[in-house]
Amino acid sequence: MVLxxxxxxxxxxxxxxxxxxxxxxxxxxxxxxxxxxxxxxxxNPVSEQHMKSEETILIQSSTLPPPTPPPPPPPPxxxxxxxxxxxxxxxxCKIDGPTVLDPRISTFYxxxxxxxxxxxxxxxxPRKWENFTMQRIKExxxxxxxxxxxxxxxxxxxxxxxxxGGYTGNFFHDFNDGLIPLYITxxxxxxxxxxxxxxxxxxxxxxxxxxxDILQTFSKHPIINLDNDTSTHCFTSANIGLMSHGFMTxxxxxxxxxxxxxxxxxxxxxxxxxxxxxxxxxxxxxxxxASRSGHVARVILNQKRVKRLAEDVGFEVTVFxxxxxxxxxxxxxxxxxxxAMVGVHGAALTHAVFLRPGSVFLQVVPLGNEKxxxxxxxNLGRGMELEYMEYKIGVGESSLVDKYDRNSQLIKDPxxxxxxxxxxxxxxxxxxxxxxxxxxxxxxxYLKIAYKKAKKLLDQQG
Numbered sequence: 001m002v003l004x005x006x007x008x009x010x011x012x013x014x015x016x017x018x019x020x021x022x023x024x025x026x027x028x029x030x031x032x033x034x035x036x037x038x039x040x041x042x043x044n045p046v047s048e049q050h051m052k053s054e055e056t057i058l059i060q061s062s063t064l065p066p067p068t069p070p071p072p073p074p075p076p077x078x079x080x081x082x083x084x085x086x087x088x089x090x091x092x093c094k095i096d097g098p099t100v101l102d103p104r105i106s107t108f109y110x111x112x113x114x115x116x117x118x119x120x121x122x123x124x125x126p127r128k129w130e131n132f133t134m135q136r137i138k139e140x141x142x143x144x145x146x147x148x149x150x151x152x153x154x155x156x157x158x159x160x161x162x163x164x165g166g167y168t169g170n171f172f173h174d175f176n177d178g179l180i181p182l183y184i185t186x187x188x189x190x191x192x193x194x195x196x197x198x199x200x201x202x203x204x205x206x207x208x209x210x211x212x213d214i215l216q217t218f219s220k221h222p223i224i225n226l227d228n229d230t231s232t233h234c235f236t237s238a239n240i241g242l243m244s245h246g247f248m249t250x251x252x253x254x255x256x257x258x259x260x261x262x263x264x265x266x267x268x269x270x271x272x273x274x275x276x277x278x279x280x281x282x283x284x285x286x287x288x289x290a291s292r293s294g295h296v297a298r299v300i301l302n303q304k305r306v307k308r309l310a311e312d313v314g315f316e317v318t319v320f321x322x323x324x325x326x327x328x329x330x331x332x333x334x335x336x337x338x339x340a341m342v343g344v345h346g347a348a349l350t351h352a353v354f355l356r357p358g359s360v361f362l363q364v365v366p367l368g369n370e371k372x373x374x375x376x377x378x379n380l381g382r383g384m385e386l387e388y389m390e391y392k393i394g395v396g397e398s399s400l401v402d403k404y405d406r407n408s409q410l411i412k413d414p415x416x417x418x419x420x421x422x423x424x425x426x427x428x429x430x431x432x433x434x435x436x437x438x439x440x441x442x443x444x445x446y447l448k449i450a451y452k453k454a455k456k457l458l459d460q461q462g
Contacts (some may be wrong), residue, residue, distance in 0.1 A: 015248070042456045080110045081144045083120050089127035090181075092241040093142055094189075099146045101159070101199065103229040107141040108161075108238055109148030117145040124201070125163045126181050130291040138201045138226065140240060151234035157195050157221070158237040160185060165202035172248075172347040172376065179214060181242035182252060183267060186218060187259050189239055195219070197235065201226040205221025210328060217271040231418075248350075248380040261383035262357060269330070272354075275329040280337060280460060283456055285454035287360075288335055288352065290322075298344045298366055301399070301437045309440055314446045315340065315454070339454035344436055345373045352377065357385040359448045360459045364383045364438065365390045367398040368414030368430035371421070380448040387453045391446050392439075399435040 058236070100109040122319040124135040140161065162182065167173035190196060196219055208215065215223065224233060232414045245251040252258040288308050292299045300306055303319075312315045322331060332354045335341065340360035343349050352361050362379045365373040370392065381388030395401060395411055404410050409417045410429065418426050 004015050035209060044303075052446045068083045077093055080112050080142075081118070081120055081276075083142075084330070086244075088129055090128055090241055090313050091122050091124075092185075092239070092243060093120060093122050093140060094240070095238040097237060098370065099159075099235050100151055101224075101233045101235065101238075102149050103224070103226050103231075103233070105141070105200075106138060107143060107211065108240070110142070110144045111146065111148045112144050113146045115144060115146075117143065119143050122240055124241040125165070125166050125178055126160055127166060133166050137165050140226075141199075142240065145440050152231045153233045155197055155221075155233060157197050158239065159197050159199045159224075159233075159235040161199040161201075161226075161238060161240040162242045163201040164204070168202065168204075168207060169324075170347050172350045174211070175350050175353065176248050176376075177244075178242070179211065180248065180250065180264065181244040182218065183264050184245060184255065185239065185241075185243045185255065188243055195221070195444075197221045197224060199224045199238075201227060203227070206324075210324075211361065213271040213275075213329060214268070231264050247375045248377065249383055261353075261380065262385055265353060265357070266383055268353060269336070272329050272332040272336075275335055276336075279462070282316065282339075282458060284314060284316040285339035285451065285458045286337070287317050287340040287342060287450075287454065288320045288338045288339060288351075290316055290348040291319050292344060292346055292348065293321060296346075297432045297434060298346050300344060300364070300434045301435050302440070305440060306438055306443065309399070309444060310342070310447055313444065314451050315447075320348075320351070339457050340450050345369050345377065349377050350380075352380060352386065353384065354388055355384065356457070356461065358453075358461070359386050359456075360389065360453045361386040362389045362391060362446065362450055364392055364436060366394065366430065366434050366436055367395065367400055367411070368418065368426075368434075370415065371418075372431075387450075389446065391443060393436050394439065394442075397436055397439055399437070400429070400433065403433065412447065424436060 067185065080097045081093065081095050083091060085091045095108060095110045097112075098108060100111075102106070102109070120142040121139055122142065123134050123139050125134065125137040127133050160182070162178075162185075164178060166177055168178065186196070198215065198219050198221070200223055203223055208223060245254055250259060250261050250264060252260050289303070289307055289310065291303060307317050307319065320331075320334065331351055335351050335354035336356060338355070338359065339381070340362065341349075341352055342354055342362040344362070344364040345366060349361075349363060355361060361377075361384075363373055363377050363381070373390065378388065395406065398411075400411060406412070416428065418430075
């Protein structure tokens with residue numbers, strides 16, 4: 001009995017031992033799994049994120065504040081000095097803001113604290129292709145930087161800056177390289193009601209006096225002379241250089257309001273018409289015969305006979321030989337009231353800018369002058385809406401046959417002899433050595449045509 005009880009308790013004890021052993025093993029296994037899960041959860045946030053429900057993510061996303069936009073980029077820097085050097089004939093610079101001129105050193109200062117010192121150079125004369133001419137033009141310096149000289153004279157207007165050097169003194173070049181480009185420049189950058197100040201290099205007293213009516217029509221303000229002024233001047237902006245469209249021409253396609261040479265002629269009328277007090281009545285159309293004399297070349301050797309021929313055709317003839325001292329308002333009065341103008345190619349024909357539209361402009365073209373005559377005065381005649389005509393002299397009408405062989409290329413084929421380059425030698429031969437003796441029989445036919453056109457203008461306008 002006692003032995004049975006002992007065996008019974010032994011089995012129970014073994015069962016309990018096995019039970020506790022299994023319990024212990026299972027506990028260790030669960031503990032390891034728990035630690036592994038915790039470790040993976042800690043080191044793999046993606047897994048934790050995936051455990052979240054899609055609904056929870058959407059709710060959280062909808063409650064977040066909108067992202068802060070990035071700051072806008074800084075505005076692009078606007079250069080205060082800009083220069084256009086792309087044109088073959090001229091450079092043009094603009095100071096787009098307040099500027100200080102120190103004429104003693106020919107320098108404009110544009111104050112700009114944002115940039116270090118920069119400098120531009122310019123020779124403000126529209127014959128950039130002629131190096132020997134441009135070397136005589138004063139060079140101006142344009143400086144952009146954080147400082148400038150103190151301003152002594154304050155102006156409330158912009159400046160237009162150019163040189164009256166170069167060929168100034170020759171009447172053709174005074175217009176071709178100066179006054180017409182100045183008109184183009186003004187019309188390109190200003191409206192009709194804008195005021196400005198002229199700042200001029202080589203503004204010699206005789207030049208300012210001769211063209212005072214035109215200059216004062218451009219600007220009512222006193223001219224600032226770059227060569228003898230010693231005070232610093234301040235302007236609201238500055239335009240340095242003159243724009244040109246070519247020899248004696250204005251291209252309306254290049255101007256904002258499509259101005260032409262006829263508009264320039266109207267401008268000249270506003271400058272000089274105040275000097276005209278009475279208007280003469282004519283019975284015959286008046287012809288102005290532009291004369292050259294002395295040793296200037298391209299002289300009409302039989303001028304007196306040409307004058308009588310024009311009178312025989314029906315014209316009233318006035319011989320006009322302008323001098324440097326001839327007041328321009330007197331020249332304007334004479335030519336503006338005439339109906340025709342005749343002369344050999346030369347600077348004096350520039351006075352054709354004073355002719356009224358519809359007037360006859362007859363250019364006598366010496367041997368070898370065909371290209372330059374067209375370039376200088378053909379453009380002008382058509383652009384001014386004149387009745388433009390050319391009389392090209394024959395070989396026998398040129399004095400060159402007295403010096404050179406008639407059978408030489410120089411005489412028989414001037415264009416071929418000249419080639420592509422208008423050199424100093426070519427200019428000397430055809431411009432400075434040649435006079436003309438007009439064939440009166442042939443010239444009479446040209447004058448008859450001119451008379452009919454001039455008579456028509458007289459009948460229409462007086």
